[in-house]
Amino acid sequence: MKKQMKQSMRRHEKQSAGQPVDARSNGSSRASSSNSVSASSTMRVSLAGAGKSYGEHRALQDINWQIAEGEWWGVVGANGSGKSTLLQLIAGTEEPSTGQITIDGRNIGSYSRKDLSRMIAVLQQDGLPAISYPVRDVVEMGRYPYQNWLGRESAEGARVVDRVLEELGLTELAERPLDTLSGGQRQRVALAKVMAQEPRLLLLDEPTTFLDIKYQMQFMELLAAWRQKNHITIVAVLHDLNLAALFCDRILALREGVMVGKGTPHSLMTEEQIRDVFRVEPVMVSHPSHAVPQLLLRREK
Numbered sequence: 001m002k003k004q005m006k007q008s009m010r011r012h013e014k015q016s017a018g019q020p021v022d023a024r025s026n027g028s029s030r031a032s033s034s035n036s037v038s039a040s041s042t043m044r045v046s047l048a049g050a051g052k053s054y055g056e057h058r059a060l061q062d063i064n065w066q067i068a069e070g071e072w073w074g075v076v077g078a079n080g081s082g083k084s085t086l087l088q089l090i091a092g093t094e095e096p097s098t099g100q101i102t103i104d105g106r107n108i109g110s111y112s113r114k115d116l117s118r119m120i121a122v123l124q125q126d127g128l129p130a131i132s133y134p135v136r137d138v139v140e141m142g143r144y145p146y147q148n149w150l151g152r153e154s155a156e157g158a159r160v161v162d163r164v165l166e167e168l169g170l171t172e173l174a175e176r177p178l179d180t181l182s183g184g185q186r187q188r189v190a191l192a193k194v195m196a197q198e199p200r201l202l203l204l205d206e207p208t209t210f211l212d213i214k215y216q217m218q219f220m221e222l223l224a225a226w227r228q229k230n231h232i233t234i235v236a237v238l239h240d241l242n243l244a245a246l247f248c249d250r251i252l253a254l255r256e257g258v259m260v261g262k263g264t265p266h267s268l269m270t271e272e273q274i275r276d277v278f279r280v281e282p283v284m285v286s287h288p289s290h291a292v293p294q295l296l297l298r299r300e301k
């Protein structure tokens with residue numbers, strides 16, 4: 001791979017996944033601790049009074065939240081309500097200004113960067129830059145947390161990459177440069193990369209924003225299948241409430257940095273709550289096939 005490209009990719013990775021580059025590449029070979037973060041294990045995350053301020057601005061206040069093993073949470077709220085900040089706190093890339101965040105009972109700050117990158121993967125809306133890296137190389141980057149300081153890993157890594165490429169229907173595209181793929185295909189590669197990371201907790205920040213409705217559904221179905229197979233925990237910031245109701249077990253709603261509700265889509269997606277959180281006039285209907293709440297919007301005039 002060209003060195004410049006590799007650096008650009010790693011820079012993007014650092015920004016989007018929030019993991020320091022050093023932490024990913026300095027790992028010793030996949031040691032015993034990696035067993036504790038294998039694809040089949042799960043985790044429990046707890047926030048107690050967690051808050052975050054930027055200067056005088058309180059972006060998040062007093063969040064109390066338990067994320068149980070294997071749950072799929074959707075985080076919703078208007079622009080600027082603190083959703084991304086909340087994900088960053090859980091990813092360990094931002095420290096809370098108040099309160100505590102624990103993973104499996106241990107303060108998140110007590111985990112090393114390498115441990116966190118083995119447990120937690122982050123995928124953002126533009127998961128990968130359009131550069132001329134082959135798909136396989138990009139997916140292999142998901143294995144950084146398991147590589148030794150020479151950048152090598154056991155044969156297990158190659159097997160994981162092959163499996164993930166196949167599961168996501170990317171085998172045929174494996175040698176194609178990323179910048180020749182459509183946005184939807186590229187987001188699928190981004191998902192493959194985080195799957196290769198074998199996280200126990202996946203954090204998604206508006207992952208379907210740039211996808212058309214077919215790719216949105218495909219992306220969410222792939223996530224659902226992966227989650228079911230590997231019992232991972234998912235926390236996804238979603239602007240599309242209908243997608244959230246279709247796929248998430250539970251939803252947490254934020255308004256101006258304050259948690260204003262959490263519960264099942266049925267309990268949370270009521271006209272009153274939607275009006276309160278988003279300041280729109282909603283009409284709620286029940287999905288005829290899936291019996292979950294779906295949102296229609298009403299024009300003001």
Ligand SMILES: Nc1ncnc2c1ncn2[C@@H]1O[C@H](COP(=O)(O)OP(=O)(O)OP(=O)(O)O)[C@@H](O)[C@H]1O
Nearest residue numbers: 054057058059077078079080081082083084085086
């Ligand atoms: N690094 C930062 N420095 C200063 N203020 C910040 C920083 N990050 C976020 N904020 C502020 O905190 C608030 C919450 O931002 P955040 O990005 O978490 O909201 P969001 O709900 O994800 O928004 P959106 O839906 O628009 O992406 C905003 O007012 C934002 O300007």
